[in-house]
Amino acid sequence: MNAIISASELASELTGANPPVLLDVRWQLSLAKASGEPPFDGRAAYEAGHIPGAVYVDLDRELAGAPGPRGRHPLPDLAEFGAAMRRAGVSSGTPVVVYDGGQGWGAARAWWLLHWTGHPNVRVLDGGLPVWAGPLETSAPDPAEGDFEPAPGPTGLLDADGAAALARAGVLLDARAGERYRGEVEPIDPVGGHIPGAVCAPTTENVTADGRFRPAEDLAARFKALGAAEDTQVGVYCGSGVSGAHEVLALAVAGIPAALYVGSWSEWSSDPSRPVAVGPDPQ
Structure with a gap:
């Protein structure tokens, strides 16, 4: 779907x-x-x-x-x-x-x-x-209670150790802006830089000027150039697991399954024992 x-x-x-x-x-x-x-x-x-x-x-x-x-x-x-x-x-x-x-x-x-x-x-x-070109409303609806019960799947989620391992064995994409990846600026978290081995892949490059996703074939070509394809283990992180979810969505549009490191840089950088890489290169 x-x-x-x-x-x-x-x-x-x-x-x-x-x-x-x-x-x-x-x-x-x-x-x-x-x-x-x-x-x-x-x-x-x-x-x-x-x-x-x-x-x-x-x-x-x-x-x-x-x-x-x-x-x-x-x-x-x-x-x-x-x-x-x-x-x-x-x-x-x-x-x-x-x-x-x-x-x-x-x-x-x-x-x-x-x-x-x-x-x-x-x-x-x-x-x-x-x-959206249709009408808008200001009143809140009162929907009937749903029946959804969360049942997490066995894949799709990474922790810190899993993200570090994937950066070595597969492809770990960093969805933040390039300057944060390189460690030039860090407006939110305590340390700038990236997880060693992660590839810079700003999620903003997955969309057009109006915020819509680029065509699936364009996204697939972009991710292939970054080392991510259907037969590759792919993970994504960002600052706190929000923009990273947008990159996982872009990968899904391109037909590439990917896991999300939800804790992302905000978790990784909070532990001073974890290594930090800076500069434009993954390592």
Whole structure:
């Protein structure tokens, strides 16, 4: 199944016999401490207007655990995650479409969690809310309780040791901006640089200027040039497991399965015993 859906396809499915559950996961990386600006309020954006029928999902509270040694966005408690999805109307037999404000990172985190925990039919609105040409509403729906029970798969998730091993035995992609990979700047985490052996692969290069994914064949060619292909073990990390989920989604569009190191650099760099590489080269 395709991991993304266009706005026109979504509009058609919403009027069909089996309309998808819609999840609004508007979220932005907060640099409030560094910039002095107030953090982005996804709920306020949702209440100002959302696709009719969409339920707001809070990434920081429902798609992640509390920040700590496991990273800034560690895995959520799966019982709590399942309860949040059921409150939103998610059932295993009903398709789900996730969207955000256009960057795609928040929607991809929800997509990855649902996919990894066993939902068989979840897609991301390609381009997010900005590409939606239909009406918006401000009232929140009251969906019937869903029946989704998270059942994590045996693959698709990496811990720190697994990420380090994959950087040696396969391909580990670093989805952050190049300057953070090289260690030139680090606005959030305690140390700059990258996991030794990881390949610089900014997730921003997977999309066009309007935030939509590049064609599948273009993505496949990009990842092949980085060493990732269908017959390669591929993993991804980022700062805290959010933009990395967007790269896993891009890989899925290209037909390449990949695992996500959820703790990512925020977990890796918090332990001074772990090695850190700097500069443009993987090692």
